[in-house]
Amino acid sequence: MTDYTDRLRAAARRLLGEGRVDCFIGYRRGSLPLAAQPAILTRAEQADSLIWDPSCGMNLAHYAVGRADRIGIVATGCVSRSLVALALENQVARERLYIVGVPCTGMLDAGALRRRFPGREAAAAAYEGPRVTIAFADGNEELAVAENLARPCRTCAHPNPVVADEMLGEPVASPAVPAVPEEAAAAEARSAAERWAYFCEAFAHCIRCYACRNACPLCYCPTCFVDESRPQWVGKSSDPTDTRTFHFLRALHLAGRCTDCGACERACPLDIPVRHLTSRLNAEAKAIYGFEAGLDLEERPLLDRYRPEDLNDFFK
Amino acid sequence: MRTRYYERDAFPPAVAELRRAYRVFVPVRRGDFHAFAEWDDSVRPDFDYRKTRVPPKGLVFPQSERLLVFSTDERDPEHDILREAPKDFPPQAVVGIRPYDAMAFRVLEVNFDTPEVRDPWWLRRREATTLIGLARADEDATMFRTENYAGPFDERGLDVIVYDLGRGYLAKALGEKGEAALAAMGGDEPAADALREVEERIARAATPELPAGRLRAQPAAPELPTGRLRAQPVVPLFEAEFWDEVAAPCLNCGVCTFLCPTCWCFDIQDEVRKQEGDRIRNWDSCMFPLYTLHASGHNPRGKKTQRVRNRFMHKLKYYLDKYDRGVMCVGCGRCVEACPVNIDIREVAARMNGFGEQVERHDR
Amino acid sequence: MIARDRNPYLPYPVRIEEIITETGDHSLKTFKLVFLDPADEARFAFLPGQFAEISVAGKGEIPIGIASSPTEKGYLLFTVQKMGVVTSHLHSMRPGDRLGLRGPLGNWYPWERMEGRNVVIIGGGCAFSTLRSSIVYMTDPSRRPKFKRLTAVYGARCLSLLLYSDRLDEWKGEKSGIDMHVTVDAMQESEPRTPRWQCHVGFVPAVVKEKIKDPTDAIVILCGPPAMLKFTLPVLKEAGFADGQIYLSLENRMKCGIGMCGRCNVGGKLVCKDGPVFSLAELGELPRET
Numbered sequence: 020m021t022d023y024t025d026r027l028r029a030a031a032r033r034l035l036g037e038g039r040v041d042c043f044i045g046y047r048r049g050s051l052p053l054a055a056q057p058a059i060l061t062r063a064e065q066a067d068s069l070i071w072d073p074s075c076g077m078n079l080a081h082y083a084v085g086r087a088d089r090i091g092i093v094a095t096g097c098v099s100r101s102l103v104a105l106a107l108e109n110q111v112a113r114e115r116l117y118i119v120g121v122p123c124t125g126m127l128d129a130g131a132l133r134r135r136f137p138g139r140e141a142a143a144a145a146y147e148g149p150r151v152t153i154a155f156a157d158g159n160e161e162l163a164v165a166e167n168l169a170r171p172c173r174t175c176a177h178p179n180p181v182v183a184d185e186m187l188g189e190p191v192a193s194p195a196v197p198a199v200p201e202e203a204a205a206a207e208a209r210s211a212a213e214r215w216a217y218f219c220e221a222f223a224h225c226i227r228c229y230a231c232r233n234a235c236p237l238c239y240c241p242t243c244f245v246d247e248s249r250p251q252w253v254g255k256s257s258d259p260t261d262t263r264t265f266h267f268l269r270a271l272h273l274a275g276r277c278t279d280c281g282a283c284e285r286a287c288p289l290d291i292p293v294r295h296l297t298s299r300l301n302a303e304a305k306a307i308y309g310f311e312a313g314l315d316l317e318e319r320p321l322l323d324r325y326r327p328e329d330l331n332d333f334f335k
Numbered sequence: 336m337r338t339r340y341y342e343r344d345a346f347p348p349a350v351a352e353l354r355r356a357y358r359v360f361v362p363v364r365r366g367d368f369h370a371f372a373e374w375d376d377s378v379r380p381d382f383d384y385r386k387t388r389v390p391p392k393g394l395v396f397p398q399s400e401r402l403l404v405f406s407t408d409e410r411d412p413e414h415d416i417l418r419e420a421p422k423d424f425p426p427q428a429v430v431g432i433r434p435y436d437a438m439a440f441r442v443l444e445v446n447f448d449t450p451e452v453r454d455p456w457w458l459r460r461r462e463a464t465t466l467i468g469l470a471r472a473d474e475d476a477t478m479f480r481t482e483n484y485a486g487p488f489d490e491r492g493l494d495v496i497v498y499d500l501g502r503g504y505l506a507k508a509l510g511e512k513g514e515a516a517l518a519a520m521g522g523d524e525p526a527a528d529a530l531r532e533v534e535e536r537i538a539r540a541a542t543p544e545l546p547a548g549r550l551r552a553q554p555a556a557p558e559l560p561t562g563r564l565r566a567q568p569v570v571p572l573f574e575a576e577f578w579d580e581v582a583a584p585c586l587n588c589g590v591c592t593f594l595c596p597t598c599w600c601f602d603i604q605d606e607v608r609k610q611e612g613d614r615i616r617n618w619d620s621c622m623f624p625l626y627t628l629h630a631s632g633h634n635p636r637g638k639k640t641q642r643v644r645n646r647f648m649h650k651l652k653y654y655l656d657k658y659d660r661g662v663m664c665v666g667c668g669r670c671v672e673a674c675p676v677n678i679d680i681r682e683v684a685a686r687m688n689g690f691g692e693q694v695e696r697h698d699r
Numbered sequence: 700m701i702a703r704d705r706n707p708y709l710p711y712p713v714r715i716e717e718i719i720t721e722t723g724d725h726s727l728k729t730f731k732l733v734f735l736d737p738a739d740e741a742r743f744a745f746l747p748g749q750f751a752e753i754s755v756a757g758k759g760e761i762p763i764g765i766a767s768s769p770t771e772k773g774y775l776l777f778t779v780q781k782m783g784v785v786t787s788h789l790h791s792m793r794p795g796d797r798l799g800l801r802g803p804l805g806n807w808y809p810w811e812r813m814e815g816r817n818v819v820i821i822g823g824g825c826a827f828s829t830l831r832s833s834i835v836y837m838t839d840p841s842r843r844p845k846f847k848r849l850t851a852v853y854g855a856r857c858l859s860l861l862l863y864s865d866r867l868d869e870w871k872g873e874k875s876g877i878d879m880h881v882t883v884d885a886m887q888e889s890e891p892r893t894p895r896w897q898c899h900v901g902f903v904p905a906v907v908k909e910k911i912k913d914p915t916d917a918i919v920i921l922c923g924p925p926a927m928l929k930f931t932l933p934v935l936k937e938a939g940f941a942d943g944q945i946y947l948s949l950e951n952r953m954k955c956g957i958g959m960c961g962r963c964n965v966g967g968k969l970v971c972k973d974g975p976v977f978s979l980a981e982l983g984e985l986p987r988e989t
Contacts (some may be wrong), residue, residue, distance in 0.1 A: 198344035230588035600961035630783030653967035
């Protein structure tokens with residue numbers, strides 16, 4: 020995967036240098052060994068600060084929203100899907116986007132690594148091909164990236180960009196993906212009471228920092244419903260009812276729109292499985308309507324279209 | 336000054352003795368992280384923890400707190416008159432708090448206990464709180480030192496400091512509250528070698544070596560670079576060009592502020608159920624646009640850069656200038672660890688500190 | 700100021716005694732409030748320029764400048780523009796309804812400096828409230844001798860949006876003790892009120908340029924919308940007023956009103972506690988973020 024870094028830098032240098040784009044959105048090395056930081060470059064000389072490795076997990080589509088200039092952006096499958104969804108909702112203009120596509124083999128899950136090496140602190144990380152070497156104070160660990168993927172990457176059906184102006188490599192094979200994501204399937208097996216108990220427990224320690232919402236590229240409302248004061252839909256205290264209402268409503272607002280990039284879970288400081296709710300809705304959208312968000316620039320969003328054959332047996 | 340020694344296994348039962356006179360809060364494991372929880376029969380303390388994800392700030396300054404109550408029922412002769420929410424402030428002991436989190440209360444107190452006005456809830460809960468700290472040289476690589484955190488043996492914010500000596504713990508009372516707590520915990524007089532070992536460990540920590548596993552090839556300063564900040568004129572620093580670059584990746588979430596042990600901003604909201612009303616104080620975040628939005632629609636900090644700048648300027652410059660007691664940061668590194676886009680206060684501090692000086696910025 | 704031993708979050712209970720609709724568009728109303736416990740009035744000792752948090756149980760609080768003068772006893776006046784959740788609800792309330800009142804909060808116009816000097820008062824729009832308080836305070840027979848020449852410029856968009864029409868008649872009178880200039884941006888064709896006195900037509904800065912020419916031994920207090928401030932300040936500077944002679948009252952979003960909740964800061968200063976009144980000289984040393 021690391022070989023893409025040079026190609027990515029060359030692409031950004033060329034695009035900015037030739038004036039093809041006004042900015043280039045990518046990642047640079049973070050201050051922590053397993054972190055990459057989103058960066059918005061405006062000059063060709065900055066291109067060498069770009070990196071590409073399995074720490075580049077935060078969805079960059081977020082940074083394309085609300086910009087009026089011509090944007091170059093590096094995109095994996097999920098970033099490209101977010102861009103498509105945003106273009107369909109008129110939040111980005113396709114003609115002002117130059118998408119540099121990267122076939123993606125999945126991003127690391129820092130939380131999983133923390134669980135795997137409890138109490139040990141990564142001092143540095145080096146990526147080579149499909150493997151990562153993590154340096155700890157008491158010795159190195161070499162791991163297969165594929166065995167330590169973030170949850171959405173484990174069941175990703177669209178690792179290749181669905182739209183791109185140029186590609187940095189040959190498409191990778193899509194992994195065999197269960198029809199229903201593991202989390203959704205697990206939820207399915209539970210009774211309603213068990214699901215409720217699970218949900219209450221899983222979200223009990225939410226601190227309402229809204230990192231899940233703010234990291235989500237599709238959560239772009241100028242004023243989120245939780246911030247509305249007239250009327251005030253949700254209380255602002257840490258009352259569990261209000262916290263649950265926030266998560267439920269946010270998930271429902273993403274029904275038929277979520278591209279399952281997992282930015283919400285990645286951003287959560289408490290490792291709350293925020294994505295369970297949206298992945299369940301995604302499974303529903305696919306099962307009932309055969310719809311997956313952000314795959315096709317020509318296809319209107321699920322809740323923005325009507326077909327005579329759409330399921331309608333909820334009419335009683 | 337009372338000192339007591341506990342064998343490793345004898346320490347939790349000694350802490351349990353406190354439950355007779357205090358509500359006792361202890362670190363417990365919760366999923367991948369640790370959190371402070373009241374020690375009842377459903378939790379097991381884990382004193383080997385390193386850092387809680389959410390700081391124990393909420394034990395004195397809760398995330399949500401009912402301040403006032405009222406009735407909107409016009410048949411009630413006292414309707415629409417606000418009164419203090421009835422509550423008591425039983426003695427509470429926070430056992431196992433780390434020195435940086437304890438120092439955070441000293442950073443916070445200047446906001447709530449001022450020469451002009453005093454926050455009654457803060458005062459009463461702070462008064463009722465005894466901080467029994469855990470001292471162990473296990474700083475992680477995201478931590479750093481500031482004027483308000485001198486290292487893992489910093490006892491300034493504590494009522495009792497408990498040194499982890501491996502085979503056991505040595506506890507030292509640091510004032511009246513601490514004496515009382517330690518008396519309630521029982522324990523033995525420490526042997527001379529335990530006292531000597533504490534001194535050795537402190538001496539070793541006083542010459543800070545880089546903790547094992549530092550992040551970078553080039554050593555990051557264990558002190559937050561803030562030495563030049565006091566002399567920096569505020570307006571040029573505020574107008575510095577680097578703020579746009581610092582803020583560019585920010586998502587405007589509240590992670591850094593909600594996980595910060597020294598952030599104090601809050602919001603006040605009324606909530607009414609049927610005809611019973613509460614006036615509630617909730618943590619707020621300067622990262623949220625709503626925080627400063629005027630009813631007219633005008634927002635003095637409507638842009639992301641303005642909010643990010645305000646957060647760092649408040650912590651590292653305004654607080655420093657205003658109170659003359661260091662920066663508003665105890666070096667816990669939670670914001671560094673948990674920021675979804677890796678905005679690192681150490682790098683921002685370095686930029687602010689070096690502003691106006693031709694400093695060579697090392698490439699990342 | 701709130702006494703240090705008092706819970707600063709606990710409002711004094713008050714009753715709405717009277718509601719005066721100030722403007723033709725009903726967007727501004729003045730609320731006359733009396734304390735349910737008369738003893739609270741003495742606890743609420745204030746100076747013009749200060750504000751209070753008006754509390755509507757169940758809706759929240761809103762910081763509003765005190766429009767009445769300490770020389771007006773037995774009641775307090777607050778002029779409130781209908782804007783957000785709390786103010787909209789306030790506008791729907793009736794005499795007899797209960798409110799809470801927290802304060803007095805913030806600092807005041809520089810009364811010690813103003814005594815023995817010429818005072819210029821410049822206000823625009825609904826921000827005139829604390830200036831009303833100041834004018835009533837200074838023109839009170841017991842206090843008028845403490846000040847030299849008093850000059851005021853007050854502007855609104857049109858006649859129907861002028862506040863305190865009862866007082867304007869008085870201030871425009873010959874024995875008012877103040878040289879009062881009232882101006883409207885434009886004269887509407889069908890004005891409901893026709894004042895007995897002469898009214899300028901034009902923006903506040905233009906009237907200031909014409910009428911305020913002598914900075915000698917003078918203090919200016921200003922309160923108004925950003926556009927008014929932006930264009931008036933250069934006029935004053937041109938006339939020779941120094942930054943230390945000019946005082947402004949700022950507004951920011953506030954919650955606690957006592958300097959704790961954080962949001963109203965301009966640089967290291969808190970508008971609710973260190974302000975709302977700042978001299979231009981003080982503001983010059985602060986980051987520009989209003």
